[in-house]
Amino acid sequence: MTEELLTPLHAEHVAAGATLTSFAGWRMPLRYGGDLAEHHAVRTAAGLFDLSHMGQIEVTGPDAAAALDRALVSAPSRLADGRARYTVVVDEDGGILDDLIVYRFAADDFLVVANAANRITVLDALTVRSEGLQTSVVDRTPHRALVAVQGPRAAEILQPLVDVDLAGLRYYASAHGRVEGVPVMLARTGYTGEDGFELAVPADGAVTVWRQLLEAGEPAGLVPAGLAARDTLRLEAGMALYGNELTTATTPYEVGLGRVVQLDHDFVGRDALAARAEQPSGVHLVGLAGTGRRAARAGSTVLRDGEAIGTVTSGVLSPTLGHPVAIARVSAPTEVGEVLDVDVRGTSQPMTVVELPFYTRPA
Incomplete structure (x- = not known):
C-alpha cells in the first residue's frame, strides 16, 4: 500500500x-466545520484553501516557450510576461490528459500547475515533448505549497500582507512578492467563481503564510475550507473537473473548451483536433x-422521451441557489429551456437545460 503524501500544512x-480524506494520493482536508458554512463563507466573505497537492512544474530555458507550444493546445509563447492562461494537454488522438494553468514569468521561465491526479502524466508529457530543445522540466511540487484565498473580500484581506498592488493585478495575471518575509508567486486565479488569489510559496514558508492569512481574514469572515x-463552488461556477467532465475519451471540443485550442501552431494532437473541428x-x-x-449525481442517466441521450458528470444541491444543478454530457442537440428527465436513484426527475455557469458573482 502506497503511503499517502502530506502537504506542508x-x-x-x-x-x-x-476531517481528512484520501485524494489523488494525498491526505487532504475535506472539511473543517461544515461544507455549507465553508461554501457560504466563500460566497459572502472568503475561504482559505490548501491546494498543495496540485502539481507545480517549472519549465525553463531558451526553448521553454517552444517546448510548451509543442506540448499544449494553446501557444504559451504568445503570453506576455506576468500573464497566465488556462489550457489543456491532449494525447495524439486529441483526448484530454489534463487541464492546467501555465504562467509566464519571463521569456525563459514558466510554471505549469496541473491537477494532482495527473501530475506525473503532465510531467512526463512535458519532458518527452521538450526532447531536443534547450529546456529544463522540473517537478517542484515536493518543495512547494499552494494556498488560495477566494471570495469577495479576498483582496481586502490579502492586500495588507503583500507588497504587491492587488488593485492593479488583472485576472489571470501574476506577480512576485512577499508575505511576512516569505517569497510568494501571487496570481489572480481560482476555481470558485469568486474573485481570489493563489499563492505558490516555498514549503518551509507555508505555515507562516497560512497563519497570517487566517489571522488577517478572521475579522472579515474568512474560514479555512476543504x-x-x-x-x-466550482460546480455552481460551471467549471469542469478532470475525471468528471474531462477525460481522455473527450476532446476539448466536446467539453466547451474549443476556445483554448489554437490550431495555427503545431502541437501534439493537432491533426486529430483539426479533424474533430471539421x-x-x-x-x-x-x-x-x-x-x-x-x-x-455523477453517473445518472439523462433521458428524452424515455431514450437515454447522456450522463450526468457532476451534480449537487446548490448551496447558493437552493435547488439541484448538474452538468451532463449528452450526444443529442439540446436547447436552453428544454426539459429532460434524469434518473435520480431510480426515480425520473425533470430538469431544465440552462446556460452555464449556474452562478455568476455580482459585478
Whole structure:
C-alpha cells in the first residue's frame, strides 16, 4: 500500500480538527466545520484553501516557450510576461490528459500547475515533448505549497500582507512578492467563481503564510475550507473537473473548451483536433437545473422521451441557489429551456437545460 503524501500544512489541518480524506494520493482536508458554512463563507466573505497537492512544474530555458507550444493546445509563447492562461494537454488522438494553468514569468521561465491526479502524466508529457530543445522540466511540487484565498473580500484581506498592488493585478495575471518575509508567486486565479488569489510559496514558508492569512481574514469572515466546498463552488461556477467532465475519451471540443485550442501552431494532437473541428461528434456539455431537494449525481442517466441521450458528470444541491444543478454530457442537440428527465436513484426527475455557469458573482 502506497503511503499517502502530506502537504506542508498537514499539521495545521490536524490541529484545526479538519476531517481528512484520501485524494489523488494525498491526505487532504475535506472539511473543517461544515461544507455549507465553508461554501457560504466563500460566497459572502472568503475561504482559505490548501491546494498543495496540485502539481507545480517549472519549465525553463531558451526553448521553454517552444517546448510548451509543442506540448499544449494553446501557444504559451504568445503570453506576455506576468500573464497566465488556462489550457489543456491532449494525447495524439486529441483526448484530454489534463487541464492546467501555465504562467509566464519571463521569456525563459514558466510554471505549469496541473491537477494532482495527473501530475506525473503532465510531467512526463512535458519532458518527452521538450526532447531536443534547450529546456529544463522540473517537478517542484515536493518543495512547494499552494494556498488560495477566494471570495469577495479576498483582496481586502490579502492586500495588507503583500507588497504587491492587488488593485492593479488583472485576472489571470501574476506577480512576485512577499508575505511576512516569505517569497510568494501571487496570481489572480481560482476555481470558485469568486474573485481570489493563489499563492505558490516555498514549503518551509507555508505555515507562516497560512497563519497570517487566517489571522488577517478572521475579522472579515474568512474560514479555512476543504475539498467538499471547493467542489460545490466550482460546480455552481460551471467549471469542469478532470475525471468528471474531462477525460481522455473527450476532446476539448466536446467539453466547451474549443476556445483554448489554437490550431495555427503545431502541437501534439493537432491533426486529430483539426479533424474533430471539421467534423464535430455532437457530444457536448449542458447545464441542468431542477426543483426540490434531490440532486442528480455523477453517473445518472439523462433521458428524452424515455431514450437515454447522456450522463450526468457532476451534480449537487446548490448551496447558493437552493435547488439541484448538474452538468451532463449528452450526444443529442439540446436547447436552453428544454426539459429532460434524469434518473435520480431510480426515480425520473425533470430538469431544465440552462446556460452555464449556474452562478455568476455580482459585478
